Amino acid sequence: MSAPWTDAEVVPERTTALDLFERTGNRTGQAYCWDSLAHAYRGLDRHAEAIGCFQRALGLFRALGDHYNQATALTGLGDGHAARGDRAEARACHRQALDILRELGHPEADDLQRRLTQAAPA
Numbered sequence: 001m002s003a004p005w006t007d008a009e010v011v012p013e014r015t016t017a018l019d020l021f022e023r024t025g026n027r028t029g030q031a032y033c034w035d036s037l038a039h040a041y042r043g044l045d046r047h048a049e050a051i052g053c054f055q056r057a058l059g060l061f062r063a064l065g066d067h068y069n070q071a072t073a074l075t076g077l078g079d080g081h082a083a084r085g086d087r088a089e090a091r092a093c094h095r096q097a098l099d100i101l102r103e104l105g106h107p108e109a110d111d112l113q114r115r116l117t118q119a120a121p122a
Contacts (some may be wrong), residue, residue, distance in 0.1 A: 007043035010036060031060035031069065038076055042083070051080040071100040075112065082119075091116065 005013070014036045021029035038053035058073035078093030094116055101109035 007040040010040040011044075014040065027060055027064060031057050031064060031066070034060065035069070035073060035076070038073075038080075042076070042080060045083075047080045047083045051077060051084075054080060067100050067104055068106065071097040071104070071106070071108075074100070087119070091119070094119075 014033045018030060018033040018037070021027075021033060034053045034057035038050045038057060041047070041050035041053060054073050054077040058070060058077065061067075061069040061073055074093045074097035078090040078097065080090075081087075081093060082090035094112060098109055098112045098116065101112060
């Protein structure tokens with residue numbers, strides 16, 4: 001069995017898939033590709049690119065009415081902003097994600113609430 005793909009390998013593969021999804025108008029595929037690219041860029045410490053990808057994914061997930069993945073994209077955005085030192089923007093994104101997760105009654109809300117509490121200034 002082969003090892004999972006590295007983040008560096010994911011970028012060209014997802015970029016190719018994204019092109020196909022854009023040419024065929026598949027917005028769901030586009031959203032998931034942008035999200036996957038964002039995670040890969042974050043793994044490569046390319047946080048500005050990750051943020052841009054998470055923003056694209058978020059817009060598509062909103063247009064699709066996919067609330068759970070809106071929350072995951074917002075969480076990723078928050079993590080990206082935190083990695084760049086923008087704590088205020090990180091907190092705003094994480095709070096939006098938390099609101100969505102609570103509205104959905106999703107168990108990930110508890111974990112995100114803990115993260116927000118731990119990151120709160122003393």
